Amino acid sequence: MSELAPLRVARPRDVEAAVALRRAENQSRYIAGGTDLIVNMRRGIRRPKLLIDLTGVEELGDVSVTQRGVRIGAAVTLAQLAAEPDVSTRYRAAAEAAEAIAGPGHRSVATVGGNLCLDTRCIYYNQSEWWRRANHYCLKHAGTVCHVAPQGKRCHAAYSGDLAPALMVLGAEIEIAGPDGHRRIPLADLYADNGRAHLKLMPGELLLCVHLPAAAPPSTYAKVRLRGAIDFPLAGVAVSLAMADGTVAALRVGLTGTNPRPFLLAETESFVGRPLDADALARLDKLVQKQVQPMRTTLASANYRRLAAAALARRLAARLAGI
Amino acid sequence: MAMQPLVLDKQLVRLKLNGRWREDAVADNQLLIDYLRDVARLTGTKAGCDGGECGACTVLVDSDPVLSCLTLAVRCADRSVETIEGLATHGRVSALQREFHEKLGTQCGYCTPGMIMAAEALLRRNPDPSEGEIRTALSGNLCRCTGYVKIIDSVQAAAGAVR
Numbered sequence: 001m002s003e004l005a006p007l008r009v010a011r012p013r014d015v016e017a018a019v020a021l022r023r024a025e026n027q028s029r030y031i032a033g034g035t036d037l038i039v040n041m042r043r044g045i046r047r048p049k050l051l052i053d054l055t056g057v058e059e060l061g062d063v064s065v066t067q068r069g070v071r072i073g074a075a076v077t078l079a080q081l082a083a084e085p086d087v088s089t090r091y092r093a094a095a096e097a098a099e100a101i102a103g104p105g106h107r108s109v110a111t112v113g114g115n116l117c118l119d120t121r122c123i124y125y126n127q128s129e130w131w132r133r134a135n136h137y138c139l140k141h142a143g144t145v146c147h148v149a150p151q152g153k154r155c156h157a158a159y160s161g162d163l164a165p166a167l168m169v170l171g172a173e174i175e176i177a178g179p180d181g182h183r184r185i186p187l188a189d190l191y192a193d194n195g196r197a198h199l200k201l202m203p204g205e206l207l208l209c210v211h212l213p214a215a216a217p218p219s220t221y222a223k224v225r226l227r228g229a230i231d232f233p234l235a236g237v238a239v240s241l242a243m244a245d246g247t248v249a250a251l252r253v254g255l256t257g258t259n260p261r262p263f264l265l266a267e268t269e270s271f272v273g274r275p276l277d278a279d280a281l282a283r284l285d286k287l288v289q290k291q292v293q294p295m296r297t298t299l300a301s302a303n304y305r306r307l308a309a310a311a312l313a314r315r316l317a318a319r320l321a322g323i
Numbered sequence: 324m325a326m327q328p329l330v331l332d333k334q335l336v337r338l339k340l341n342g343r344w345r346e347d348a349v350a351d352n353q354l355l356i357d358y359l360r361d362v363a364r365l366t367g368t369k370a371g372c373d374g375g376e377c378g379a380c381t382v383l384v385d386s387d388p389v390l391s392c393l394t395l396a397v398r399c400a401d402r403s404v405e406t407i408e409g410l411a412t413h414g415r416v417s418a419l420q421r422e423f424h425e426k427l428g429t430q431c432g433y434c435t436p437g438m439i440m441a442a443e444a445l446l447r448r449n450p451d452p453s454e455g456e457i458r459t460a461l462s463g464n465l466c467r468c469t470g471y472v473k474i475i476d477s478v479q480a481a482a483g484a485v486r
C-alpha cells in the first residue's frame with residue numbers, strides 16, 4: 001500500500017502542547033523524521049489518525065554543551081549529530097553510529113529520538129500488507145502465532161537501532177516528558193525485553209533529550225550488515241574502554257540487532273584491574289556469545305549474528321586498547 | 324460547544340518549487356512524491372520501492388537530499404523543494420545532467436533523477452569530492468543497470484567541469 005490512510009497532522013510549538021495532543025487522541029503518534037514510521041504506515045502496520053510532528057518544537061532541536069556534559073535534543077537529526085565537532089571528538093561511538101545509519105537522504109531528516117524509539121524488526125514483520133496477510137499475520141501485528149518460534153507466545157523481533165548501544169557505553173541518560181512532568185533515567189532503562197512492546201514509555205510520554213556526561217572514555221562503534229551501502233545491523237557493537245597503568249579501569253560493551261532490546265553486556269566489571277590480553281579478549285568473546293539472543297528474524301542465520309557480535313566486541317576492544 | 328478540529332484535512336501549502344513559489348490545497352496524508360507527480364505534474368521524480376529503500380525518489384528540500392516517498396507534503400510548507408526538472412536553465416542541461424549523458428552514467432534512466440539529485444546535494448556542499456565521498460553520498464541510491472562505476476565517473480566529471 002503506498003497511499004496513507006486519511007489522517008491529520010498537528011505541529012505543536014512546545015512540549016506541553018505535544019503531550020496534550022497525544023493524550024487527547026488515542027490513535028495518535030509522534031512523528032519526527034518519519035523514516036521509520038512512514039514506512040510502517042505505508043505497509044499498513046500503523047494507522048494513526050493524528051500525527052504529532054515534533055520538528056516544530058524548538059527545545060527538541062539543538063545540541064548544547066555545558067560543563068556538566070552535552071544535551072542532545074530528541075529532534076536533532078543524525079546528520080546534525082555526526083557533524084557536531086564536540087560529538088565526533090569526545091563521543092566517537094555516537095558519531096560513528098550516526099554515520100552508519102541508513103543513507104544521506106534518511107539522515108538529513110531522521111532524528112535521535114526516532115532512532116532510539118525505532119520499532120523492532122523481523123523478516124515476517126517488515127513486509128507489505130499483502131505479504132503479511134498471505135503468510136498469515138504474526139503475533140507482533142494482527143496475528144496469533146510467532147513464525148520464528150511458533151511454540152512460544154513471545155515476539156523476538158530485534159531492536160536494530162545503531163545509536164542506542166553507542167550512547168549506552170557513553171553513560172547516557174534520557175529525559176522524558178509526560179502528562180505528570182519530567183523524569184530522567186539511564187538510557188538502558190527505556191527498553192524492555194519484548195519484541196512487541198520494547199519501549200517503557202507511558203501513554204503520552206515523549207523523549208525530550210539525551211544527556212551525556214562531560215567525561216567519557218574513548219569509544220567506538222561497528223556493525224555487520226547484509227547490504228554494505230546502507231542497512232540495519234545484523235549485529236552492532238559499541239565499546240568504551242578506560243585503561244590505567246596497563247590495566248582496564250572501565251569497560252562497557254553495548255549491543256544491538258541481536259535481542260528485542262539494546263543492552264549493556266553484564267559482568268564487564270570482571271575485567272577491571274587486569275590487562276586486556278589475549279585471554280581477556282577470549283573471555284569477552286564468550287561473554288558476548290552467552291548474552292546475545294539472536295533468533296531467525298533476519299536473512300542471516302542466528303548463529304552468524306552471535307559470532308559476529310562476539311568478534312566485533314573483541315576487535316573493537318583490542319583496537320581501543322591499542323593491540 | 325463542539326470542539327474545533329485542530330487542523331483541517333487539507334491545508335493551504337505555500338512552497339517554492341524549482342525556484343517558483345506556489346500554493347496548493349494539500350491533504351495531510353499526501354506524500355511529497357505524489358504531490359510532485361500528481362499535483363505539480365512533475366513526473367521526473369520516480370518511485371522505485373515501497374518506502375525508503377532505493378533512493379529513486381530523492382529530491383532536495385532546502386538543499387538537503389530527502390526521500391520524497393517518506394515525506395509528508397504538508398511538512399514542506401515555506402520550504403524550497405527542487406526536483407530534476409529544476410536543474411536545467413534556459414533549456415540547457417546542468418553539468419551533472421550532461422556528464423551522466425556523456426559518461427554513460429545512465430542506462431534505463433529510472434534511477435537517474437534520484438542519483439543526480441543526490442549528487443547535486445553533494446556538489447553544493449562539497450564541489451571537489453573524493454571518490455569515497457561520492458560513494459557515501461550515493462549510498463542510498465540503487466541502480467540495476469550501470470554497475471555504479473559510470474555513475475561515479477559522471478559525478479567526478481561534473482565536479483571537474485564546475486571547477
Ligand SMILES: Cc1cc2nc3c(=O)[nH]c(=O)nc-3n(C[C@H](O)[C@H](O)[C@H](O)COP(=O)(O)OP(=O)(O)OC[C@H]3O[C@@H](n4cnc5c(N)ncnc54)[C@H](O)[C@@H]3O)c2cc1C
Nearest residue numbers: 032033034035036037111113114115117161162207231375
Ligand atoms: C532503507 C532504510 C534503512 C535504514 N537503516 C537504518 C540503520 O542502518 N540503522 C538504524 O538505526 N535505522 C535505520 N533505518 C531506520 C530509520 O531511518 C532510523 O532509525 C531513524 O533514525 C528513525 O528516526 P526518525 O526521526 O525518522 O523516526 P520516526 O519514523 O519519525 O519515528 C520512529 C518512531 O519513534 C517515535 N518517536 C519519534 N520521536 C520520538 C520522541 N521524541 N519521543 C517518543 N517517540 C518518538 C515515533 O512515534 C515512531 O514510532 C533505516 C530506514 C530505512 C527506510
Ligand code: SF4
Nearest residue numbers: 122138146147155156
Ligand atoms: S519474532 Fe515472531 S512475532 Fe515477532 S515479528 Fe517475527 S514472526 Fe512476528
Ligand code: FES
Nearest residue numbers: 371377378380392
Ligand atoms: S521510492 Fe523513495 S526510496 Fe524508493
Ligand code: FES
Nearest residue numbers: 430431466467468
Ligand atoms: S540506469 Fe537503470 S536503474 Fe540505474
